[in-house]
Amino acid sequence: MKIKNHSIITLILACTVIIAIIASSHLYGSGIGERAQEAILRMRTAQFYDVRFSSNHLKVGDDLVVTGKVMILPIWPHELGFSGIGYINFFEPGPRLARKETIVNGQPVFSSMIVKLGDTYDFKEVLTARRPGTWPVGVTMNIKDIGPIVGPSIKVTIDPSSAPFTNTVQTxxxxxxxxxxxxxxxxxxxxxxxxxxxxxxxxxxxxxxxTAPRLGLAYLEKEDELVTKQDQRFGFLFLAIVIVLVFGGAFLTSKQFPIVIPLQKTFVRIDPLPQGPTFVEAKVSKATYYVQQRSLDFDLTVTNKGNEKVYLRRFQTANVAFLNPAAPDNQWPADSPEVNGGELQITPNEPILPGETKLLHVKAQGAAWEVERLSTIYKESSSRFGGLIFFGDAAGNRNIIAIADQFVIPVFQ
Structure with missing residues (x-):
C-alpha cells in the first residue's frame, strides 16, 4: 500500500511539473482567445475593418502602430444589453508592449468613452515593444457589462535590443x-x-x-484559558502596529508627494465619423446556413441610388472576410490581419446599374466558418448572424451596410 501511495504521489508531482513547464513556455501565447467567444458576440455587436499593423517584426523600444475602424452595429442583440460605455483596447499575453497613445476620431483618449449604436470610430494605437519573444497581439472593443469584443490580431516578433527598455515620462x-x-x-x-x-x-x-488543544478548550467552554490576557495584549499590539503603519505611511506619502491627481472615472464624448453619401440601399430577406457545406447563403435586395454602377465587393463578419473576385481591383490585401474566408459567390454577379434594383443571391462558403467557430450560430438560442456588406464603384467610393439581426435557417443535408 505504501508503494502504491508513493507511486501516486510521484505521478501527481510529475504531472504538476509538466503543466508548470507548459504554462511557463511560449505555448500559452499562441492565440488571444477570439475563437472562444460566442458567435453572437463576434458577429452582431462591434465589427472591426480596415485594421492594419505597421509591422510584425520589431526590436525592443520600437513602436507598433495599429490603425483601423470599428462600427457599433445599429441592431444590438437585445439579450446582451447595451450600456453605451466603451473603450478601444489592445490585447496581448501580458505587458509585452507598452501603450503610448490612443487616438479615436482625431482625439486622444485616456478613459472610456460614450458610444452609440450605428456609429463608426476611427482609431490609432501606438505601442512600444517591451519584451522579446513572439506574441499574438490584437485590438479589442471593451463594452461595459459585456467585456472585450476581440478584433483582428497578428503575431509580432520582438527581438532583443542592445539597450534595456525604458519608459520615461516627465511629471x-x-x-x-x-x-x-x-x-x-x-x-x-x-x-x-x-x-x-x-x-x-x-x-x-x-x-x-x-489548534488542537484550543479546540478542546472551546469544547470545555474555558473562555478564560482560550484567550488569555497575554493574547489580548498581543492582539492590541498588532492592532497598534497596523494603525501606525497605515496612518503613518499615508502621512509620510502625502508629505513626500504633495501634488497628486485622483484617478479619473469620467467618460469622454467622442463624435463619430461623419457619414458619407449613401448611394446604395440593401436588405437581407432570407438567410440559410448549410452545415455540411459550411456555407452561409442569403438573398440581398440592392438598389443603386447613385450615378455610377456599383459592385458588391466584400462581406465581413467577425474577423472573416469574403471577397467578390468579379469586382475590379478586389484582391486580398497582403497586410490584412483578417481571415480570408474565400471567394464570395454572387448570382447574378454583375454590377448594379444606376437606378437599378436587383435581387442577389450571396453565398459565403469556406472552412473558416468551422475553423473560426462561427458556425455555432444555429446552435445558439438566438439563431441570427451579423456583419458588414461593402459596396463600391469604379472611383473607389464605398458604402458599408451593417446587418445584425437576420434569422438563419440551418440545413443539415
Whole structure:
C-alpha cells in the first residue's frame, strides 16, 4: 500500500511539473482567445475593418502602430444589453508592449468613452515593444457589462535590443522618471513588511497556540484559558502596529508627494465619423446556413441610388472576410490581419446599374466558418448572424451596410 501511495504521489508531482513547464513556455501565447467567444458576440455587436499593423517584426523600444475602424452595429442583440460605455483596447499575453497613445476620431483618449449604436470610430494605437519573444497581439472593443469584443490580431516578433527598455515620462513638477522601475522598491518594501506581519500573526496563533488543544478548550467552554490576557495584549499590539503603519505611511506619502491627481472615472464624448453619401440601399430577406457545406447563403435586395454602377465587393463578419473576385481591383490585401474566408459567390454577379434594383443571391462558403467557430450560430438560442456588406464603384467610393439581426435557417443535408 505504501508503494502504491508513493507511486501516486510521484505521478501527481510529475504531472504538476509538466503543466508548470507548459504554462511557463511560449505555448500559452499562441492565440488571444477570439475563437472562444460566442458567435453572437463576434458577429452582431462591434465589427472591426480596415485594421492594419505597421509591422510584425520589431526590436525592443520600437513602436507598433495599429490603425483601423470599428462600427457599433445599429441592431444590438437585445439579450446582451447595451450600456453605451466603451473603450478601444489592445490585447496581448501580458505587458509585452507598452501603450503610448490612443487616438479615436482625431482625439486622444485616456478613459472610456460614450458610444452609440450605428456609429463608426476611427482609431490609432501606438505601442512600444517591451519584451522579446513572439506574441499574438490584437485590438479589442471593451463594452461595459459585456467585456472585450476581440478584433483582428497578428503575431509580432520582438527581438532583443542592445539597450534595456525604458519608459520615461516627465511629471507635472518637471521630474523625469522611468515607469519601468519607478516606485518599485517602495512597493516591494511595503509588500514584504505586510507579509512579515502576517507571518508573525499566523506564527503566534498557529504555532505558539496549536489548534488542537484550543479546540478542546472551546469544547470545555474555558473562555478564560482560550484567550488569555497575554493574547489580548498581543492582539492590541498588532492592532497598534497596523494603525501606525497605515496612518503613518499615508502621512509620510502625502508629505513626500504633495501634488497628486485622483484617478479619473469620467467618460469622454467622442463624435463619430461623419457619414458619407449613401448611394446604395440593401436588405437581407432570407438567410440559410448549410452545415455540411459550411456555407452561409442569403438573398440581398440592392438598389443603386447613385450615378455610377456599383459592385458588391466584400462581406465581413467577425474577423472573416469574403471577397467578390468579379469586382475590379478586389484582391486580398497582403497586410490584412483578417481571415480570408474565400471567394464570395454572387448570382447574378454583375454590377448594379444606376437606378437599378436587383435581387442577389450571396453565398459565403469556406472552412473558416468551422475553423473560426462561427458556425455555432444555429446552435445558439438566438439563431441570427451579423456583419458588414461593402459596396463600391469604379472611383473607389464605398458604402458599408451593417446587418445584425437576420434569422438563419440551418440545413443539415
Amino acid at each position: 507635472l513638477t518637471g521630474q523625469t522618471i522611468n515607469l519601468e522601475n519607478y516606485g518599485l522598491s517602495r512597493a516591494f518594501g511595503w509588500s514584504i513588511l505586510w507579509v512579515l506581519l502576517g507571518i508573525g500573526w499566523l506564527y503566534y496563533w498557529l504555532i505558539l497556540k496549536p
